[in-house]
Amino acid sequence: DAGVTQSPTHLIKTRGQHVTLRCSPISGHKSVSWYQQVLGQGPQFIFQYYEKEERGRGNFPDRFSARQFPNYSSELNVNALLLGDSALYLCASRPDRGRRAFFGQGTRLTVV
Amino acid sequence: KNEVEQSPQNLTAQEGEFITINCSYSVGISALHWLQQHPGGGIVSLFMLSSGKKKHGRLIATINIQEKHSSLHITASHPRDSAVYICAVNDGTDKLIFGTGTRLQVFP
Numbered sequence: 625d626a627g628v629t630q631s632p633t634h635l636i637k638t639r640g641q642h643v644t645l646r647c648s649p650i651s652g653h654k655s656v657s658w659y660q661q662v663l664g665q666g667p668q669f670i671f672q673y674y675e676k677e678e679r680g681r682g683n684f685p686d687r688f689s690a691r692q693f694p695n696y697s698s699e700l701n702v703n704a705l706l707l708g709d710s711a712l713y714l715c716a717s718r719p720d721r722g723r724r725a726f727f728g729q730g731t732r733l734t735v736v
Numbered sequence: 737k738n739e740v741e742q743s744p745q746n747l748t749a750q751e752g753e754f755i756t757i758n759c760s761y762s763v764g765i766s767a768l769h770w771l772q773q774h775p776g777g778g779i780v781s782l783f784m785l786s787s788g789k790k791k792h793g794r795l796i797a798t799i800n801i802q803e804k805h806s807s808l809h810i811t812a813s814h815p816r817d818s819a820v821y822i823c824a825v826n827d828g829t830d831k832l833i834f835g836t837g838t839r840l841q842v843f844p
Contacts, residue, residue, distance in 0.1 A: 655830060661777075666740075666822055666834030680831050712777050716832075723767045723826050727779035 626650070628717050628728035636734045637705050645700040645731045649717030655679075656698040657725070658690060659714040667714055673698055705735045739763050742823050742835035749842050755810040757838045759823030762804065769832065770797050770808045771822040779822070782808070813842045 629648045637643050649656050655674045659667035669682040673692035692698045696717075702709055712732050716725040740761045749755055761768070770783040783790050783797040785806065790797050794813075799806040810817055818841050824832040 657831060659832070659834075664836075666824075666836045667779075667832070669831040669833070672830055674830075680829060682831070714777075714779065716779075718830065722784075723769075723830070724781055724784045725769070725832060726781065727771075729776065729778040732777065 628715055628726050630713075630715050630728035630731050632731060633729065634732045634734075636736060639705055639707060639735055641705050642701065642703050643705060643733060645702075645713050645715075645733070647698045647700070647715030647717075647728060649696050649698070649715075650719075650726055653717035653719050653726070654696050655718040655720075656692055656696065657716045657718070658698070658700045659716065660684070661712040661714060661730070663711070670700065707735050709733065710735045737762070738835070739827075739833050740823055740825055740835040742838050744838060745836070746839045747841070749813050749840070751814055751842055751844050753813050753842075755813050755817075755840065757808045757821050757823075757840070759806045759808070759835055760804060761806075761823075761825050761833075763825065763827045763833065765825040766828050767826045768799055768806050769824045769826075770806070771824060773820040773822060773837065815842045815844055818842050
């Protein structure tokens with residue numbers, strides 16, 4: 625079975641641009657969460673979606689948005705990129721039963 | 737002060753040594769997770785605990801709910817154990833609150 629897959633794996637963008645990151649959860653997992661990990665720090669919660677509805681939002685500006693599709697895949701969108709948005713963006717999915725999270729390999733975003 | 741604190745931040749060990757990484761948290765939790773992150777970035781879940789102790793191979797995780805403290809132990813450490821070990825908690829919701837991680841290097 626495929627794990628959580630994220631695309632792209634690496635991305636370089638210029639300040640002010642827009643970026644879309646994608647995540648496919650493990651088959652059957654309806655909950656998807658997004659995290660931002662800045663170099664040298666632990667991941668920070670951005671969003672959680674369940675059954676296409678936003679269930680939680682972290683302390684991030686409105687430039688960050690996300691959505692979940694009927695097949696439970698998800699997109700994270702970031703507008704007006706800043707240098708400080710450079711980070712590893714992690715997606716995690718979770719089954720309905722239990723709290724164990726399964727992580728993708730992440731998308732490393734560099735803003736120049 | 738972070739809601740989840742880990743110690744030490746960095747740890748070096750000789751192959752075969754017994755290793756302990758500590759995690760303290762200040763929020764009410766429904767579960768605590770120990771995760772492993774390799775240089776490529778991907779995170780692997782090692783344990784999820786809500787009480788007591790769990791063991792998997794050479795890894796042991798314990799939690800003391802009253803003291804809001806957890807430990808991850810690695811017995812007979814090996815160079816392939818070199819990674820960043822991260823403690824994270826569910827605060828009663830599905831989101832995870834992470835510590836900053838402990839960077840472990842095990843030398844042959």
